[in-house]
Amino acid sequence: MLYQLPLASQYNDLPEEQLRQGILGFKRKLGRKLVILAHHYQQDDVYQFADFTGDSLKLSQLAAEQHDAEFIVFCGVHFMAESADILTSDRQTVILPDLSAGCSMADMAHIDDLEAAWPLLEQQTGAAIVPITYVNSSAAVKAFVGRHGGACCTSANAKQVLEWALDGTTPGAAAGEGRKVLFLPDQHLGRNTAYALGWPLESMVVYDPKQPDGGLSADSLRDARFFLWKGHCSVHQLFTPGQVDDIRALEQPYTVVCHPECSWEVCQKADQLGSTEAIISAVRDAPTGSYWAIATEVHLIHRLAAEYPDKHIRSVARIQCLCTTMYRIDLKHLYWTLEQLSEGNIVNPITVDPETKRDAIAALDRMLELTPTPPVLSV
Ligand code: SF4
Numbered sequence: 001m002l003y004q005l006p007l008a009s010q011y012n013d014l015p016e017e018q019l020r021q022g023i024l025g026f027k028r029k030l031g032r033k034l035v036i037l038a039h040h041y042q043q044d045d046v047y048q049f050a051d052f053t054g055d056s057l058k059l060s061q062l063a064a065e066q067h068d069a070e071f072i073v074f075c076g077v078h079f080m081a082e083s084a085d086i087l088t089s090d091r092q093t094v095i096l097p098d099l100s101a102g103c104s105m106a107d108m109a110h111i112d113d114l115e116a117a118w119p120l121l122e123q124q125t126g127a128a129i130v131p132i133t134y135v136n137s138s139a140a141v142k143a144f145v146g147r148h149g150g151a152c153c154t155s156a157n158a159k160q161v162l163e164w165a166l167d168g169t170t171p172g173a174a175a176g177e178g179r180k181v182l183f184l185p186d187q188h189l190g191r192n193t194a195y196a197l198g199w200p201l202e203s204m205v206v207y208d209p210k211q212p213d214g215g216l217s218a219d220s221l222r223d224a225r226f227f228l229w230k231g232h233c234s235v236h237q238l239f240t241p242g243q244v245d246d247i248r249a250l251e252q253p254y255t256v257v258c259h260p261e262c263s264w265e266v267c268q269k270a271d272q273l274g275s276t277e278a279i280i281s282a283v284r285d286a287p288t289g290s291y292w293a294i295a296t297e298v299h300l301i302h303r304l305a306a307e308y309p310d311k312h313i314r315s316v317a318r319i320q321c322l323c324t325t326m327y328r329i330d331l332k333h334l335y336w337t338l339e340q341l342s343e344g345n346i347v348n349p350i351t352v353d354p355e356t357k358r359d360a361i362a363a364l365d366r367m368l369e370l371t372p373t374p375p376v377l378s379v
Helices: 016-033 055-064 080-088 111-124 138-146 158-166 187-196 220-221 241-249 264-267 276-284 298-307 330-341 356-368
Strands: 034-038 052-054 070-075 094-096 128-134 150-152 179-184 204-207 226-229 255-257 293-294 314-317
Touching: 016 034, 016 330, 034 055, 034 330, 055 070, 055 080, 070 080, 070 330, 080 094, 080 356, 111 128, 111 138, 111 179, 111 220, 111 276, 128 138, 128 158, 138 150, 138 293, 138 356, 150 158, 158 179, 158 187, 158 276, 158 356, 179 187, 187 204, 187 226, 187 264, 226 241, 241 255, 241 264, 241 293, 276 293, 276 298, 293 298
Parallel strands: 034 052, 034 070, 070 094, 128 150, 128 179, 179 226, 204 226, 255 293, 293 314
Antiparallel strands: none
């Protein structure tokens, strides 16, 4: 994880209104040279200044289309800024306003651990193995996957990508036949997706990079079809089956929709599973007066509730499930970044080296070939 040095005290002392007016002024000064992107989980104070909002992949694709923009300020987390740098041209600079805005899930799959795991899995599984990584992973992990014939996936297209990786291997196949999958870094998305494709839970094992041999016996390595990397989203794992039961006990007819980064136990109790974009579409298209209980990041839920006051929208949880790392990008850091840019100083550039870029693009391209327009509803 990268570390952001504290800002000089002058920024801490600025009143919020001055920060807002300053940001607007810097935006005007930089004009079309600047594009600000904000992820859906971003706090409203920052979100309001975005030129484009979306999920991580959509934002990176949008960034690549902004040919006039020299500076892309990404109000998201580190792996998203890396993806933007991978997909944009060399004359564009991607900037993360706070270097400490990482992703706990992406950090759970370190490239060194993956390099160590791969030979073991290749030698001991007894079948061809295909690595698949959720886009919520570092550029180095994406590049590894690209080099080894695998693909990226999003929460919206994980099903199609897994079907491709399995290459016709069906749930009835014997352990030594067909292809196996290493799914990184989110065990829950991997499990929920494979299960939705008809694979039983017994066909999946969790690979723990902190344990010798991933914590797996020789039999498990041979018999499993899916090796789910021991990673998770620290936000979505806060949702529990009991919280869904509490929603069901209410007299209002809530539709429960969960992001597939939630655990299998939670997802099994949901009415619908959906990626971030799918959740937004489901709520937007729902009839007036409908009731929605959502298991995802709290800023998105609050924004949906504000945008659709004619519908009843709440979180599945009573506690605030927020992405604390993305939350580090605040008005002060956005102000500082833009102030520096307007004075000709680039702070916090995120750059991926050319070799890593090339291999990561291979993994992203494979995904895009499979799902040129990711479906709205996932798993
Ligand atoms: S919500 Fe979870 S997966 Fe998304 S950036 Fe935050 S920690 Fe990472």
